[in-house]
C-alpha cells in the first residue's frame with residue numbers, strides 16, 4: 001500500500017476489501033476488533049485524498065439480501081472510529097452503490113452492503129464469480145486487500161477482483177502475514193501451541209503440520225473429548241467426533257515418535273446439561289478426573305488442575321500460538337479455562353499470537369487488554385490455513 005500511496009491516490013476510487021465480519025447481538029456489535037484492525041489502511045487512504053470504498057462480507061447469507069446480515073451497524077461503527085461520516089450503500093453493485101461511490105468527495109469513505117447478498121461472491125463457478133468481480137471493478141480504480149480473515153476464501157472480491165485492478169496489500173494483511181511467517185519460518189523455541197474450539201475436524205490439518213513444528217501441544221475445548229476417547233477413556237455425553245478417532249489416535253502416536261509433547265487435560269468441568277448462554281443461570285459444574293467422566297455428563301471446560309498444568313507448560317515458552325477457547329467461555333462457570341490460558345500468555349515473556357475469530361473475541365469479551373498479547377490475529381480459518389502451509393487465494397491474488 002505504501003507504493004500505491006507514494007504514486008498518489010488523490011481523487012482515485014480505492015476498493016478496500018476488509019473483513020468486517022463482526023459478532024452481532026441483533027444490531028449491536030459485541031466485538032469491533034476487526035473494524036479497528038482495518039482503520040490504519042482506511043485512514044491512510046482517506047488522508048491521502050482517495051475516495052475509499054470499503055467492502056466486506058458478514059455472516060453467511062444465502063446469496064440474496066437478508067436484513068439480519070446487513071453491514072449497516074459495521075458502517076456506523078467505522079464512522080465513529082474514523083470520527084467522520086461514512087456513506088452507506090444499501091446494495092453491492094446496484095444503483096445505491098453506484099450513486100454512493102459517485103457522490104464521494106476526495107478523502108471520503110463509503111461502505112457498500114454485504115458482498116454475500118450477491119450469489120456471485122461465493123460462487124464455485126469461475127464465470128459467475130468473474131461476472132460479479134467485473135461489476136465490482138466498475139466501482140473502483142484501485143484495489144487494496146486488507147480482509148485478512150477472508151484470504152482463505154476463493155471469493156469474487158478476494159480472488160477475482162484484484163486481477164482486474166491495480167492492487168496492493170493493506171497494513172493489516174502485511175502485519176498478519178509478517179507474524180505468521182515468523183511462526184512458520186524461524187520460530188523461537190520452545191514453541192508451544194494451545195488448541196481449543198469445538199470440532200477436532202477443523203483442526204486436523206493444522207495439528208498434522210504442528211506435529212513436525214511445535215515442541216508442545218496443549219489440547220482443550222470441545223475437541224479434547226475426541227482425544228480422551230482416542231486414549232481409551234469414556235467421555236459421557238461430551239462432544240465427540242467418532243469418525244475422527246483413527247486419525248486422532250495416529251496423531252497421538254506420531255507426537256510420541258516425533259518427541260512432541262501432546263498434553264491432554266487431567267481434569268474437566270462437567271454437567272448433565274449444556275448451560276443456558278442467554279440467562280447465564282448458575283450451572284454448578286462438577287470437577288472430575290479426565291479419565292472418570294460420568295456416563296450421563298458432558299465436559300464443558302478444562303478443570304482447575306489442568307489450568308495449572310497448562311499455565312506451567314506455557315510459562316517457559318519462547319513462542320506461543322493459541323487458537324480456540326478452552327471451554328464454553330460464554331458462560332461464566334465455564335470461562336476459567338480460557339481465562340487461565342489467556343492469563344498465562346499475558347504473564348509469559350514469549351512472543352504470543354492469538355489466532356482466530358473465537359479466541360480473539362474471547363480475550364476481549366473476557367476483559368483482557370489486547371495490547372498485552374504479542375499479536376491478536378483477525379483471522380481464524382485464515383491463520384490456521386496459513387499455518388497448514390496452504391496457498392491462500394486472497395494472498396496469491398495480491399502477489400500476482
Ligand code: 3PG
Nearest residue numbers: 019021149150357380381
Ligand atoms: C471468519 O469469520 O473467519 C471470516 O470472516 C471468514 O468467514 P467465513 O468463514 O464465513 O468465510
